[in-house]
Amino acid sequence: MPAPSFDRLNNNAFDNILNAFGTGIKTYKVDHSLTSRQKITGTFSQADENDVTHYWGGLQDYGILQHTKYARLAHDFVITPTVINHFQVAFSRRWRREGGLTNALDEVKIPSGDCHPIAGATGYDLGPVSLSGGGCAGFTGVDSSIQLTEALSVAKGRHSFKFGGEIRKQHWDVTNTFDTEYSLSFTPDETGLPGSSTVTGDGFASFLLGAVSSGNWSDQGNLSRHRFSGMGLYAQDDFKATRKLTVNLGLRYDLFWPLSDAQGRITAFDPTVPNPSADGIPGALIFGGTGQGRTGSNRFQDLYKHAFGPRIGAAYALGDRTAIRAAYGIYYQELKEPGWGGANDGFFTQRSFESTDGFTPAFKMSDGLALNFPIGATIDPSLDNGLAVDYADPNSGRPPIAQNWQVSIERQLSQKLVLDVAYVGTKGDHLIASNRIYNQVDPKYLSLGSLLDADIDSPAASAAGIMKPYPSFTGTVAQALRPFPQYQGISTANLFGSDKSGSSTYNALQVKLQGHIANGLNMTVAYAFSKNLTNNSNNRDLDTNAANYYASQNGFDPQAEKTYASMDIPHNLTIAYLYELPFGRGKPYVSDGWASKVVGGWSFGGVLTYQSGLMIATPSPASSHVPLFAGAIRPDRVVSVSPLGDAVRGGNFNPSQDVYLNAAAWTSPAPFSFGTSGGMTGVRVPTMLNEDFSLSRNIPLAERLHMEFRADAFNVFNRTVFGFPNLDLSSSGFGTIASQRNNPRTMQVGLKLSF
Secondary structure (H helix, E strand, O other): OOOOOOOOOOOOOOOOOEEEEEEEEEEEEEEEEOOOOEEEEEEEEEEEEEEEEEEHHHOEEEEEEEEEEEEEEEEEEEEEOOEEEEEEEEEEEEEEEEEEOOOHHHHHOOOOOOOOOOOEEEOOOOOOEEEEEOOOOEEEEEEEEEEEEEEEEEEEOOEEEEEEEEEEEEEEEEEEOOOEEEEEEEOHHHHOOOOOOOOOOOHHHHHHHOEEOEEEEEOOOEEEEEEEEEEEEEEEEEEEOOOOEEEEEEEEEEEEEEEEEOOOOOEEEEEEEEOHHHOOOEEEEEEOOOOOOOOOOOOOOOOOOOEEEEEEEEEEEOOOOEEEEEEEEEEEOOOOOOOOOOOOEOOEOEEEEEOOOOOOOOEEHHHOOOOOOOOOOOOOOOOOOOOOEEEOOHHHHOOOEEEEEEEEEEEEEEOOEEEEEEEEEEEEEEEOEOOOOOOOOOHHHHHHHHHHHOEOOOHHHHHOOOOOOOOOOOOEHHHHOOOOOOOOOEEOOOOOOOOOOEEEEEEEEEEEEEEEEEOOEEEEEEEEEEEEEEOOEOOOOOOOOOOOOOOOOOOOOHHHHOEEOOOOOOEEEEEEEEEEOOEOOOOOEOOOHHHHHHHOOEEEEEEEEEEOOOEEEOOEOOOOOOOOOOOOOOOEEOOOOOOEOHHHHHOOOOOOOOOOEOHHHEEOOOOOOOOOOOOEEEEEOOOEEEEEEEEEEEEEEEOOEEEEEEEEEEOOOOOOOEOOEOOEOOOOOOOOEOOEOOOOOEEEEEEEEEO
8 A cells, every 4th residue: 555645644643633514504485466367376495515624734635515406387277267277397406525635625614725635444342443635526416306296176066076197307417436446444354363263363463464355446436417307197087976975096007217328338247248257147237328239228227017906995984073084095116226327337447345154354455456457448347357346136126015994983072173083004025125146155055154254275175076167267166156156246236226125114003183272272192003014115105114224134134124114113202282372362361452463363282292102123143154155144032031220120220320221132053043023022212202393473563474482392392212222232331322223402593574
């Protein structure tokens, strides 16, 4: 590794930090009536955000700059009293820069400085150490979209018809230079005992010896010009069948075009293509675009043409104050890129380095960074042999699907008070997941034990009759037994979203009481008792809540991944209220005179939220050795021991001295075996308790001029809701909580003029 080419980096660097943050939002809106039957409305909004940190007296600027623009123009036309048309065009564009900032000085006007490359070691705690270069490296992304929407409403007799559709085009342009120059990692394994199932080495010792475990190198980063498109058509009829019965029938059809690159610079693994440098066995890279050695297409995934979404609903009046409603529908989610660009090996020079067995260094820094590979564009199916690659399953162009159903009873308790009780269910399928470990060795080979770690040319391998998968293969027995031994990992949880094996279920009893409670008091009380299960899907939209945050263990046993979703909240109570104080004109007290103008118009409101704590993921074991290239190995569960600490069970938990989780509830699995724990522990972090209050006053200044004063207090009681505990069983701090999951009390005041 060459020495730094500047003289301001010594043995130690002490932070001298200046942080500059600024944001500004501008919004413009116009409403204009062209005629008595035609109206146009338009909105334009722009937000500028700068968050820049200035390090070491000008050595580096790092931060996030973001500029967002949104515009919408709509036309409404009352063709006849029973026929209304709505047309809308909308456009959005977001520019975002994250990382080293060469232009940060101009953005935030901070003192002069520059952006030299830097080298630094971080993360040392008897564990991994990282080394990086390229202080100006970063990420620049521009996402833009345009959407056209058309809706026609026709009323005819007892029918109310709606017809329409939409077209969406999305651009995601990325310039990613985070890996420019180098990013290297040093783990304890490079100075540990080979084959040991426990941590015997030291990451810092590996760093001092220059024994690199893994890393990345790039000469110029990568450029992605990704494109998505979608369209939908729908028809719906709201039919008044009888005086008491209304039926809703609808059908929607969607087409979502999978990811493509505008310039054809897209690369993926194909399991059927012969690999020239692996003696022709199946499995090699394919390259998008036109030209020699390329597929002729800018996308690899097939267009799914069967996204039909029927919807049906009914409402029946059981008397004057009670109604029963039921509904069922199928919905599809548009395809999105869950990554940050990339998947274009061969078009830009990028290389990853990784230890072949976890113990032998990928290379030694004393030997220098071996640049024994082509620089620049290289269309070669064998280009990434020995490395990790991304798979674009042709069938993964199928969009995620959700089935939603609901049955509810609505009862009017008084003239202004309504009670609603509902059963709500959702089932998601074909969700993006991370369950398919495409290049994992079959667990049946665990019976080979330590032979899996042996070299394929060793006498032990020959004695066991294990042959090379192709004549030029080199590596371990475990590597030879991989489905595609010429590669390391074959990712399906990538920007293609190739793993669509995810599923989820959500079932809930929901109760809501809302309306006018008393003079001047309006309130909504909502309670949900629910259960959210998933098989580790990570689709944020159709999985009801956020992604699961644990990694799958064994790609050959996907059923073992079914568990509670990370955002499963069995009890959720929300109370929202607004109370108009009984003072001022038209109120019972101080209704006239100058005093009414001072004390009138005040309102007091708030939102109270009380939720069950979130589920805690299973900890990582202190040691494990399953050389199958599987997922994240989990510990064995000691079922006779409670996973909660003694103080938690006793109700007197103090995070400054007590552990939240009991380490004795888990043990490391035996070598060459998977852990018995599921993905979630079955216990939760502390309950979420939060109260937000607001005080406001509407002040009339003139006939068409009003001013609103508002004061808000969030988490007004300044509650501390503890975060997630340390989940590393090898750490001395296992089970301790060192973070806060909510924000401290925040207060704000504001004035708004309306005219």
